[in-house]
Amino acid sequence: MKVLVVGGGGREHALCWKLHHSESVSEVICAPGNPGIAQHARCIAVGAENIEGLMRLARDEQPRLVVIGPEVALVKGLGNQLRAEGFAVFGPDDAAAELEGSKSFSKKLMDEAGVPTAKFETHTDADQAEALIRQWGAPIVVKASGLAAGKGVIVAQTVKEAVHAARDMLSGNAFGDAGSQVVIEEFLEGEEASCLFLVSGDTIIPLASSQDHKALLDGDLGPNTGGMGAYSPAPCVTPAIEQEVLETIARPIIAALKARGAEFIGTLYAGIMLTDDGIKTLEFNVRFGDPECQPLMSRLKSDLGEVLLAAAEKRLDGVELEWDQRKALCVAVVSTGYPANFEKGQVISGLDAVEAAGAMVFHAGTAKKDGAIVNAGGRVLGITILADSVKEAQIAVYKALGKLDWKGGFYRKDIGYRAVQREEA
Numbered sequence: 001m002k003v004l005v006v007g008g009g010g011r012e013h014a015l016c017w018k019l020h021h022s023e024s025v026s027e028v029i030c031a032p033g034n035p036g037i038a039q040h041a042r043c044i045a046v047g048a049e050n051i052e053g054l055m056r057l058a059r060d061e062q063p064r065l066v067v068i069g070p071e072v073a074l075v076k077g078l079g080n081q082l083r084a085e086g087f088a089v090f091g092p093d094d095a096a097a098e099l100e101g102s103k104s105f106s107k108k109l110m111d112e113a114g115v116p117t118a119k120f121e122t123h124t125d126a127d128q129a130e131a132l133i134r135q136w137g138a139p140i141v142v143k144a145s146g147l148a149a150g151k152g153v154i155v156a157q158t159v160k161e162a163v164h165a166a167r168d169m170l171s172g173n174a175f176g177d178a179g180s181q182v183v184i185e186e187f188l189e190g191e192e193a194s195c196l197f198l199v200s201g202d203t204i205i206p207l208a209s210s211q212d213h214k215a216l217l218d219g220d221l222g223p224n225t226g227g228m229g230a231y232s233p234a235p236c237v238t239p240a241i242e243q244e245v246l247e248t249i250a251r252p253i254i255a256a257l258k259a260r261g262a263e264f265i266g267t268l269y270a271g272i273m274l275t276d277d278g279i280k281t282l283e284f285n286v287r288f289g290d291p292e293c294q295p296l297m298s299r300l301k302s303d304l305g306e307v308l309l310a311a312a313e314k315r316l317d318g319v320e321l322e323w324d325q326r327k328a329l330c331v332a333v334v335s336t337g338y339p340a341n342f343e344k345g346q347v348i349s350g351l352d353a354v355e356a357a358g359a360m361v362f363h364a365g366t367a368k369k370d371g372a373i374v375n376a377g378g379r380v381l382g383i384t385i386l387a388d389s390v391k392e393a394q395i396a397v398y399k400a401l402g403k404l405d406w407k408g409g410f411y412r413k414d415i416g417y418r419a420v421q422r423e424e425a
């Protein structure tokens with residue numbers, strides 16, 4: 001079958017690579033794609049936010065299946081529009097995508113559904129937000145309610161920092177419209193993990209567990225980013241925890257959406273925190289995580305095309321996923337200055353040598369200029385490797401990264417450290 005993948009980041013590179021290697025798939029097309037994706041798919045320059053352009057593309061190309069990667073296309077209703085025209089689509093409708101598109105909606109729905117999460121209040125007025133922050137004290141978490149590419153969360157260590165963040169968001173300075181409403185949350189402590197599920201109506205199948213590192217700097221310090229690296233499986237997610245997340249988080253939230261008339265087809269991503277007080281939900285996303293998708297696809301042995309088509313056609317019940325038992329680790333290479341300002345157009349060399357060292361190179365913010373690969377975004381590459389232990393994967397991935405020739409690139413040196421600590425214990 002012919003599959004259209006929407007998006008052009010590292011997640012979509014991993015999806016296109018896996019689909020290209022699926023027996024059920026004869027052709028992959030990707031909009032807009034990137035130079036890495038172009039190795040496995042025919043890339044067509046239509047952006048993921050251009051819903052009309054994507055609809056025209058689908059009508060022209062008549063794919064058997066459309067897989068929507070980025071949240072922005074889902075929140076804008078690409079899923080429903082395609083389904084209304086009879087396409088098989090992996091990715092939820094806009095009503096269900098609100099779970100990610102609005103943190104305030106998501107938190108209210110969690111409360112309604114009895115899904116465990118941090119205590120919160122939603123505010124649109126800066127003075128009221130400040131009063132609450134002063135009342136609750138620090139540390140405290142301030143979140144822009146709307147989409148902010150993973151950067152709209154400030155974990156504030158002081159009241160002053162939290163008040164500043166809330167005022168910055170509510171004035172429209174920080175994240176534009178996405179910050180016109182803020183969610184203020186109690187600070188939680190614990191280890192985080194990403195629990196992803198394939199969902200098709202009432203059928204919910206857990207994917208292998210994973211963990212990402214959102215903070216920019218080693219030791220999980222510095223500002224939040226879209227993700228600096230990830231690995232799978234996450235040893236802190238035991239089978240019992242996986243079951244608990246399925247029963248107390250995934251099922252109730254999908255049922256609550258359905259009760260509102262929003263049926264879910266796609267990937268449900270529950271970001272969880274294992275606290276002394278039990279498992280708490282940090283956030284929901286309505287798509288594969290980036291960079292979690294890169295290690296997950298590296299480990300998936302099942303035919304991805306078949307599985308996603310079954311979900312799109314509501315035949316997911318009974319489907320079993322097969323995983324490589326090895327560990328996969330992905331390190332994101334970003335442009336120095338990300339998540340704030342950075343310079344684009346720098347030549348990146350050494351990618352063949354990185355691959356020759358046994359790593360998979362997933363492209364995110366890259367472009368081709370005069371035959372060379374250059375950086376064109378914040379998160380640029382996801383260097384991924386499989387090994388028998390996280391420690392071995394970590395050593396191998398950093399060895400491979402030593403072959404990368406890009407002075408403007410930056411990456412964390414400690415991706416996977418928690419899992420390594422567990423292995424060593």
Ligand code: AMP
Pocket residue numbers: 118141143150153155185186187188189192214224271282283
């Ligand atoms: P989110 O996009 O809501 O998952 O938040 C991004 C990151 O901020 C999470 O992965 C956590 O590291 C951190 N975070 C979010 N909410 C909280 C919270 N209530 N307590 C502590 N850290 C949080």
Ligand code: GLY
Pocket residue numbers: 150212226227285288289290291292
């Ligand atoms: N890795 C975090 C996310 O995809 O939102």
